[in-house]
Amino acid sequence: MTAHALASDAGAGGRSGSGIPLLACHELVKSFGATHALNGASLELAAGEIVAVMGPSGSGKSTLLHCAAGILIPDAGEVVFDGTSIGAASDARRSELRRTRFGFVFQFGRLVPELSCVENVSLPLRLSGVKSREASRRAGEWLERLEVTDVAGKIPGEVSGGQGQRVAVARALVTGPRVVFADEPTGALDSLNGERVMQLLTTAARETAAAVVLVTHEARVAAYADREVIVRDGRTRGA
């Protein structure tokens, strides 16, 4: 079954068994000066669902992801997570959401260069108040699941791009997030490493029932998703 077929099967898609989406973006509008990044984009995501957001460069994919994750506040429209609108939430509340409910994977990993890999993975836990020893233990487990135990004590500058990205995936999943936002997670990797990272990410997400918003322009990567949403000129299709 192809990703496209999955999307079609989902129909309106993104609905959980109860029919209420875990994350819903309605008619989002976002401008940066004279540039209209989003112009009525919508997206719905069910719990445990993996959605690929595709589109050409500059179409508004990343802006949609940032709005959905509460990083950016849309000029118009609404973002609802788990039945609560996060558009009106305070910065502290949105930060807490990102710390406890969301996970992030970026194109270049974006690990904190001065921390070792295991410390990078344990960082979100430490920020949530988990004790250092417990955070390290859980981080170690995730590194093992993502097959990068050997780089645990190394700093990001000492590991390969593929290893770094797997550490970044571990960091995104270590808090047990409800949604993982992945912005071009394989964009900086060769195809072999890219494939491996996607396998590990989607497998781990499914095992933990985490939903994934996967921004990509590669059909090969999008194939790991349950369905696709196409963004073009700030509008979505298949949302």
Added chain:
Amino acid sequence: MRRGVSDLLLGARLAATGGTDSRLRAGLTAIGVGFGVALLLFAASVPNMIGAHEARSQARMPKLASAAHASLYEYQADTSFRANDITVLVLQQAGPDPPLPPGLSRIPAPGQMLVSPALEHLLQASGGTELARRLHARVSGTIGERGLNGPAELFAYVGAAGLRRHGGVGVRGFGHQLVQSGHSPLITLLVIMMVVALLLPVGVFVATASRFGSEQRNSRLAALRLLGLDRSGTARVASGEALFGAAGGVALGVIGFVLILRPLVPHTDIAGVSVFAQDVNPSPGLTVLALLLVPVAAVAFALLAMRQVAIEPLGVSRRGRPPRRRLVWRLATPGLGFLLLATLVGAGGRLASAGGEIEASAGIVLVLVGVCALLPWLVEAAVLRADGGPVAWLLAVRRLRLDHGTSGRVVGAIGLAVAGAIALQTVFSGADHARYVSLPASQRGLVQIGNMIVPGADAERLVAGRLRSVHGVLDSYVIGTGRQSVTVASCSTIVEFTGTSACGPQSSYVVSGFGSSLRPGQLIRLPGRSLRVPAGARRVSLLPALAPEFVVQNFYAGSLVLTPGAAARLGVSAHTLAAIVRLSPAAGADDRLRDAVARIDPLAEVTDVSAGMSPRDLTIAKLRRILTAGAVAVLLVIGASLLVSVIEQLRERRRVLAVMSAFGTRASTLAASVLWQTALPVLLGLTLAIVLGAALGAVLMEIAGLPVSFDWGSVALLAGAGVAVVAAVTGLTLPILLRQISPEALRAE
């Protein structure tokens, strides 16, 4: 060769056209280099400034002539007005064509005076008439620049009569060449250390500025690598870029020196010492050195900074863990410095020689540079052992572990400045302590007045009465000073200063003590006659509290002291009168006393014994003021370096900060990590600076032969100032940090 030049030019072109960051970096490098060049040009002018100052002083130094053949008499009658020391030279024309001091077109007639522009300004200010009345003269003109040491000098030539009676000297001309005695070892040490402590932080600022925006520069160099530029070519392009900023800095520095610093100098008066702008001329050799050294240093700093990253065709990566720093040479630097200084302990005379000065300079420089050398190692050793703790602390410690060199260098400048300042304050404190010890409580508030010529038989009583009537005078003792070593004093004065209890109307005494050879019955020669010391003269000693150098003329060890009755019996009369006055510390008492003395005899000499300041002490006071001004300037420069450094770090880390903010890191956590990252090296730096600074101060005190004592108040003040700089820098960078983690910044990432 052509390739090299082409790479350098490419670097310069990229600096000029490479966008805002490039221009900002070039601008900051230019400011740093400009500051360094201007300061070095000023430092290079110091030898000429001192030379010009000495030449001006010597140009007005009188060439003495015998009184009988002189056409001009000169008498020095310095005074003080509201704590301003005024040099007063009293002149009396004694024949045709008298020699003219430099800056004068005529000798002032009695009752007239020619004053320096600064003194004229003081006279015109409130209270000026009081001073004019004290000098018994009205202003009839000003002294030309040629006759002054500096624009702020308070100087007057006063015309008067009867100078010969007061001991005025005959003058046949001006421009007497003095054999220079050289500066005291203490002064030499202080000047060397102040120059080092001021210049090294500027070097650190240049180093910091040349690193600004290096991330963008490195990305550009990586792109050039992709196009085929090899590693050495990369270094040449980076050098070209740094040279572009440095060349601008040289121009900025020269312009700043000529148009700002040099014209500002005449308006600067430190403890009454000022310099004319035309005397601020950098030595050619030192100028060339400064103009070459600073740009070369800027390029070297830029290249050194590039060692921390690997610039490859596919991008820039920070090298893994930096290599461990070696302790040996870092310890050897201050160790060698202390060793060099230790060889000078107990050999103060050697310090005055050229070799000694070089040895002392090298020693001081090595110790102070040692602070900079040891600090990165100390920071590294500390952060390698510091682990655990809250996230903010962890982030700061790990950041320092990865790149402690940058903070270490910048904070090293604070450490260097604080160590230098603490060492200087220790020396000042010791010098003050030494002076204080030599001035017992019994001498505080004492003013001595000498060379008063008052006609009349009851002159002594008259003078005593006038002095006692001055508000603020607690006690006064008037003595008559005869020719040679004869003193006439009342019983009360003799009892006060010798401690003897036996004094009658006909008593006589010989004062024994160091170098005393006078004994009862001895014949002493006076002008035109001889006098036998009375056989019954008692031997007395001056009270130990009265150091000989502070005692009124003739009342010293070896003098014959007579009561008025004994003087009359022996046919001795006082040639001049002298007095010792004890003043209350009330404000204005000194000026009131000087006014009263001027009414008794305008040419009397008034010396504030309680101030107890020798010329050397005055120089120390001047240096202390320079130190304060210098410390403020250095702290500002260091604060600017820290600010640039922290801003650059935030810019370099904007992606990481944005990502950390994305996954919910609180702004307070990130702010605290920035604070710890700055504060930890500063705390270590200050500790090291206090230890090395105090040790350096102690060694310098030993060299200068002064007792070692520490001014902990100053230490605390300087340490506090260092912490305040860090706090200010952190506060100023917070808005930038908050902007980096704002949603707009996240979007950009």
